[in-house]
Amino acid sequence: MEKDNIALYPGCSLETSSSHYMKSLKTVFSVLGIPFRIMNDWNCCGATSVKSIDYDLNLQLNHKNLALAEEQGIKELVVPCASCYHRLADAEYMLSKDEKRRTELNGKNDFPYKGQVKVRNILDFFVNVVGLDIISKNVKKPLSGLTVACYYGCLNTRVPLEQSFDTREYPMTMDMIVKALGANFIDWSYKTDCCGASLFITVNSIAEKLVGKILKDASLRGVDCVIVSCPMCQTNLDTKQKSIRSKNSIEQPLPVPFITQLMGLAFGCKPKDLGLNKNFVPVESILSSCSVVKNEDE
Amino acid sequence: MGITELEKRKILYKDTLLCYQCAKCSSGCPLVEEMDMYPHVVIHLASLGLERSVMNSETIWICASCYACAVKCPNDIEIPNIMNRLKQMALDEGFEPKRKDVYKFHKVFTDDILRRGKVHELRIMIEYNLRLGKLLKNATLAPKMLFKNKLHFIPPKAVKGFRKWVKKTS
Ligand code: SF4
Ligand code: SF4
Ligand code: SF4
Ligand code: SF4
Numbered sequence: 001m002e003k004d005n006i007a008l009y010p011g012c013s014l015e016t017s018s019s020h021y022m023k024s025l026k027t028v029f030s031v032l033g034i035p036f037r038i039m040n041d042w043n044c045c046g047a048t049s050v051k052s053i054d055y056d057l058n059l060q061l062n063h064k065n066l067a068l069a070e071e072q073g074i075k076e077l078v079v080p081c082a083s084c085y086h087r088l089a090d091a092e093y094m095l096s097k098d099e100k101r102r103t104e105l106n107g108k109n110d111f112p113y114k115g116q117v118k119v120r121n122i123l124d125f126f127v128n129v130v131g132l133d134i135i136s137k138n139v140k141k142p143l144s145g146l147t148v149a150c151y152y153g154c155l156n157t158r159v160p161l162e163q164s165f166d167t168r169e170y171p172m173t174m175d176m177i178v179k180a181l182g183a184n185f186i187d188w189s190y191k192t193d194c195c196g197a198s199l200f201i202t203v204n205s206i207a208e209k210l211v212g213k214i215l216k217d218a219s220l221r222g223v224d225c226v227i228v229s230c231p232m233c234q235t236n237l238d239t240k241q242k243s244i245r246s247k248n249s250i251e252q253p254l255p256v257p258f259i260t261q262l263m264g265l266a267f268g269c270k271p272k273d274l275g276l277n278k279n280f281v282p283v284e285s286i287l288s289s290c291s292v293v294k295n296e297d298e
Numbered sequence: 299m300g301i302t303e304l305e306k307r308k309i310l311y312k313d314t315l316l317c318y319q320c321a322k323c324s325s326g327c328p329l330v331e332e333m334d335m336y337p338h339v340v341i342h343l344a345s346l347g348l349e350r351s352v353m354n355s356e357t358i359w360i361c362a363s364c365y366a367c368a369v370k371c372p373n374d375i376e377i378p379n380i381m382n383r384l385k386q387m388a389l390d391e392g393f394e395p396k397r398k399d400v401y402k403f404h405k406v407f408t409d410d411i412l413r414r415g416k417v418h419e420l421r422i423m424i425e426y427n428l429r430l431g432k433l434l435k436n437a438t439l440a441p442k443m444l445f446k447n448k449l450h451f452i453p454p455k456a457v458k459g460f461r462k463w464v465k466k467t468s
Pocket of ligand 4: 323326327328329330337360361362363364365366367368377378
């Protein structure tokens with residue numbers, strides 16, 4: 001792994017509503033010996049909204065991001081937000097297919113984009129660039145006894161086939177990371193079901209129904225928590241969980257930590273360095289499921 | 299710019315032509331219960347050049363762009379991209395968006411990005427509610443997030459050179 005040309009594209013939500021994702025990423029990168037560099041002057045990817053009403057503008061926004069990353073000497077652009085990843089990967093793909101459009105956009109920008117930046121999903125980065133061996137080597141408190149459901153959401157893996165880093169309909173990268181931390185994962189048909197995205201704000205009743213189904217199934221399978229790697233998934237599954245649980249008669253709270261928060265716990269990092277106080281459903285409780293097993297072992 | 303109505307229609311036709319109506323897209327769609335027209339019907343009508351009947355549907359706005367259908371389609375038809383194109387054509391041709399609540403959110407979001415290159419989440423929530431005339435419709439979401447200090451009152455700093463870029467490209 002060439003460390004000098006790795007940088008993060010954080011996206012808007014990691015700077016505000018999901019600062020706990022940013023914090024835990026930073027902590028985990030430091031344990032893994034990866035420099036925590038954030039790309040300069042990035043702009044919003046446009047999410048699902050811009051492309052819904054102006055696809056061309058969406059492509060331009062991300063052409064600008066990619067051109068800028070290239071100008072900054074970045075070869076691996078690591079993207080933690082599933083929605084940002086999907087937009088940046090889409091631009092990477094479309095601009096590689098459409099030479100004419102790329103040249104045209106290059107003319108409008110301060111910098112050209114030559115197609116030399118690799119857009120990396122955070123899961124792809126951990127598994128295929130950092131490596132599961134390095135991850136498991138850093139585990140100080142194995143999460144044995146913990147059973148989790150890995151929730152990928154829709155956009156992490158649903159890119160064109162040539163671009164995909166994992167099976168699009170039944171991905172396993174997050175499950176592999178969980179295994180490297182010593183925890184158990186379950187086979188789960190809901191792992192790529194949609195949580196409703198911005199419908200959570202616009203047509204809340206629909207989104208809550210979707211989230212309800214996801215949480216209900218996870219709880220029926222008796223998992224200790226649901227792991228995510230997308231800030232929007234985390235917000236949707238976590239923020240209003242209490243009322244969603246009561247509507248769906250789910251008794252136990254289901255913590256929704258980011259994969260990086262779980263990694264940090266296994267690496268023995270302090271909760272405050274992982275932003276655990278920002279999760280609505282308390283995460284620390286899952287540690288008791290692990291320690292119970294440990295005490296029995298001793 | 300540049301691309302004529304006829305060309306737009308041609309692209310739409312070309313991209314939907316391979317559809318053989320297996321309905322795999324509709325059967326895997328998580329939002330199908332909320333739609334007034336099945337996704338495979340949207341594609342079918344578009345491929346027949348009857349897209350005007352689709353532009354008036356709720357479906358194109360309800361679609362969450364989750365791509366579940368696109369990864370399942372045996373003919374690699376990018377259904378959500380087609381839904382997006384239909385939304386844009388509907389707006390261009392002066393159709394009233396059938397789901398104004400969804401349209402307004404996308405609009406508020408897009409306008410906010412154009413302001414400084416990044417979105418200000420709190421502003422989006424407030425402005426969206428104002429434009430819909432339902433202040434704090436999400437009363438349970440925003441205050442909860444404010445309480446955890448997750449929504450900032452102060453907008454993010456503008457991206458360097460962004461306004462200039464917007465002027466130059468538009
Ligand atoms: S997807 Fe969300 S977080 Fe990512 S850049 Fe866009 S608005 Fe910001
Ligand atoms: S699961 Fe929800 S938030 Fe996550 S990527 Fe899909 S729509 Fe977006
Ligand atoms: S899955 Fe593809 S081929 Fe089948 S009906 Fe849908 S769009 Fe047509
Ligand atoms: S992208 Fe739209 S049509 Fe396709 S499965 Fe998702 S919500 Fe349904």
